[in-house]
Amino acid sequence: xxxxxxxxxxxxxxxxxxxxxxxxxxxxxxxxxxxxxxxxxxxxxxxxxxxxxxxxxxxxxxxxxxxxxxxxxxxxxxxxxxxxxxxxxxxxxxxxxxxxxxxxxxxxxxxxxxxxxxxxxxxxxxxxxxxxxxxxxxxxxxxxxxxxxxxxxxxxxxxxxxxxxxxxxxxxxxxxxxxxxxxxxxxxxxxxxxxxxxxxxxxxxxxxxxxxxxxxxxxxxxxxxxxxxxxxxxxxxxxxxxxxxxxxxxxxxxxxxxxxxxxxxxxxxxxxxxxxxxxxxxxxxxxxxxxxxx
Numbered sequence: 001x002x003x004x005x006x007x008x009x010x011x012x013x014x015x016x017x018x019x020x021x022x023x024x025x026x027x028x029x030x031x032x033x034x035x036x037x038x039x040x041x042x043x044x045x046x047x048x049x050x051x052x053x054x055x056x057x058x059x060x061x062x063x064x065x066x067x068x069x070x071x072x073x074x075x076x077x078x079x080x081x082x083x084x085x086x087x088x089x090x091x092x093x094x095x096x097x098x099x100x101x102x103x104x105x106x107x108x109x110x111x112x113x114x115x116x117x118x119x120x121x122x123x124x125x126x127x128x129x130x131x132x133x134x135x136x137x138x139x140x141x142x143x144x145x146x147x148x149x150x151x152x153x154x155x156x157x158x159x160x161x162x163x164x165x166x167x168x169x170x171x172x173x174x175x176x177x178x179x180x181x182x183x184x185x186x187x188x189x190x191x192x193x194x195x196x197x198x199x200x201x202x203x204x205x206x207x208x209x210x211x212x213x214x215x216x217x218x219x220x221x222x223x224x225x226x227x228x229x230x231x232x233x234x235x236x237x238x239x240x241x242x243x244x245x246x247x248x249x250x251x252x253x254x255x256x257x258x259x260x261x262x263x264x265x266x267x268x269x270x271x272x273x274x275x276x277x278x279x280x281x282x283x284x285x286x287x288x289x290x291x292x293x294x
Contacts, residue, residue, distance in 0.1 A: 004031045004228045007291045011224040013284060015216035016150075016265045016274040019178055021196035023214040025188040033174040033211035034228035036132060037074075040172075041081025041233060045131035048086050049075055050138045050162050050183070052093025057153040058267035063093035065261045066273045067137030069252045070176065070222030072100035073243050074136065077226045079106060080239040086128055090114050090160035099259035100252050104243075114157070118164035125165035133165060135175040135183035137218035140205035142181065143190065148203040150179050150264075163207045173209040176221035178274070181205050184212040217274045219249075220281065223288055230292035237293065244289045246282040253278060 008030040012020050040047050051071040053064045068089075075085040087109045089097045094111040101107055112124060125133070139147045139155065140163035147156045163183050166173050175184020180197040186208030193204035215221030223244055230240040242248070250271070257269050265275035272278070 007227045011215035013216045025192045026212045029211040030213045038232040041083045046084040048130045048133040050088045051136040052089035054092040054158045056155045062260045062262045063096040064264035068097040068100040070219035071136040074222040075106040076104040096259045096261040099255045103255045112160045114160050118161045121164040132172045138183045140183040140207040152199045174211045175209045176213045176218045183207045184209040187212040227288040227292035246285045
């Protein structure tokens with residue numbers, strides 16, 4: 001959809017890395033996911049959002065700021081459209097994810113233990129009656145079956161295998177990612193991830209989805225989807241555009257940090273996402289507001 005092309009381009013500003021090579025491998029998938037979520041809203045569908053990354057290598061291991069913030073914004077947007085969002089995460093990321101959802105009145109997360117096996121994940125998610133399932137900055141296994149951070153640090157042991165739910169039949173699946181190691185990056189050829197991303201040959205997640213959104217940070221990708229939804233569902237535009245206010249983002253990031261979240265690049269707490277301070281991307285949110293209404 002050409003009306004969404006400007007939004008998709010805006011999301012490709014660098015966060016911790018240049019993501020243009022990854023995005024070039026999945027043309028049209030941003031528009032497809034936005035359209036699917038708009039359809040879920042019209043149908044009153046139940047949409048699962050899977051998020052949370054445990055930064056196990058940090059001085060104080062914790063969930064990262066990228067992911068839960070964006071998932072909360074997307075959950076609030078889906079609610080405004082008439083859909084029924086359900087946010088899923090695991091124990092190491094539950095407190096941060098819950099704090100973000102609480103800010104926007106978007107409910108409480110469904111939390112799975114890290115020790116949950118793949119069959120249990122599939123059973124638990126199948127019982128939710130979802131029509132759609134979207135990963136937001138959620139790591140998945142690479143070519144050797146291990147879950148690795150951007151640094152190549154193995155976090156398989158502190159990551160519940162929520163990726164298994166994306167193989168359930170009958171679901172429309174999507175993902176938002178920025179590093180090559182997240183669920184959904186199976187849509188990008190492995191050699192492209194290896195060429196574009198440090199350690200890409202080792203960390204590339206091979207779990208595919210129906211539509212992948214690539215952005216400079218995954219939180220930005222969710223904001224871009226909200227802007228796209230505002231274009232596709234003009235009757236709800238005001239409520240959706242309100243979610244793109246930099247003050248809303250700052251409030252969410254503050255709640256995440258207060259709940260123990262850390263920056264996934266620096267490994268430390270603070271009002272940053274992938275090393276980018278809030279003030280460093282406030283203009284992007286302002287641009288998305290314009291693109292959502294122009």
